[in-house]
Amino acid sequence: MGPGDRVLDVAAGTGNAAIPAALAGADVVAADLAPELLETGRRLADERGARLRRQEADAEALPFDDGAFDTVISCVGVMFAPHHEAAAGELLRVCRPGGTIGLLSWTPGGFVGRMPATVKPYAPPSPPGAQLPPLWGDPEHVRALLGDRVIDESAGQHTVAVERFATPEEFRDYFKQRYGPAISVYESLADDSERIAALDTDLAGIARRHDRGTGEGHLVMDWEYLLYTAHRSPA
Template sequence: MTDTADTVAADRALKARHRAMWAQGDYPALAADIIAGLGESLVEACGVGPGDRVLDVAAGAGNASIPAALTGADVLATDLTPELLEAGMRLARRRGVRLRWQEADAEALPFDDAAFDTVLSVVGVMFAPHHRRTAGELLRVCRPGGTIGLVNWTPEGFVGRMLAALKPYAPPPPPGARPPPLWGDPEHLRELFGDMVTDVRTERGTVRVDRFATPEEFRDYFKERYGPMISVYRANAGDADRVAALDRDMADLAARHDRGTEPGRLVMEWEYLLFTARRTA
């Protein structure tokens, strides 16, 4: 087997693991409960409107795709995980929204160059392991003068810190993979997109998360629904001490980010970066 064949096989295995990871739990329910407003915010920031050709990359269950379609845009939602797309289809039918859904890898999008007016993603492409390859695909399929719009968790924010806290318990990342929260660093985005974009705008915002009574309730909710956390717990399932330590770390992290003033009510502000830019010619 050649080196190239080895690389292809390793990449396929990696993507299969990612697909399985996001199929675990119930990410569509989590997204609806926690970040429902982020898709609408990004669609508005990108100026999506009737007739626009919109591609939502790593769309999940359509957090941004469905709001984009509600503007009258021609929307294609893509994701590596078909289970998430199926959940999105059901949600779109319930809301009476028409759009297209297609399984696709953010690092190898099966679309022509310059095929879309707007290319966007809400806390999605940040989890593709090879950042430069992914950014190159977003640029390639966006037409000159079109818009690229992203919402990503920041390294300094709660989710960035949560992913960092999970890392010591997780298997080593594959060669070349970079941490997802780097996509929430404006400098990293400038490095990725360079002079291929102009009119760059970045804005930090927060999602208020106040549905949990205690840090332990937050932890248990995510243990049941959030694929990356489920995978880490499963990787440590045979070691009771490590599972107990992971339980403590996740609850302690939430407790440190509690901004609430009422007993029995956990209040957190999760920081994200909203990025928009125009594709240069």
């Protein structure tokens, strides 16, 4: 991505991918379903001197023309759209033939990928046909979604060491206040203090089980992700 490239960041959140793309000189649109995240992203972009456009949009029904972008990206974003085939179809539709699609998603077997299983017993029923977010971290699942509509695929699993949390409880509190899926579940439990306490215990517990640190004042966790890139088929 560079000067002159038309870039769409789908489910952009606060702009962790859109802002660097804009700073590299690309013409960037950050799209997200949550206006609150877009507003936070606006503030962060202003602080870093990044110029980009923001658009409230559903990843399953993007309000852009066919082939409108040279590059379509999503960093831990589109994976949370409940209907994977619909979201994948939109990524392809708005990318021009020969353009690039780049996705970063938590893997099913990694730390964050296992969190939905921890939260699911407390969550309201999923929409009909909804699929689990971490499936986007399985390269075979992504290939099945995109099929022969892409070429030149590259898929690699990587890990990032996360050391910012002092305790499992600090990790839990951060996620319950800032992580969209966790926020939604806690809101659904607003009148059930016992289940809130149980979920608190389970979220802290998953962090404690995945800590490989020394126990001397901070957690060290390895979070695994899939980095997937491909080009939109010319035809």
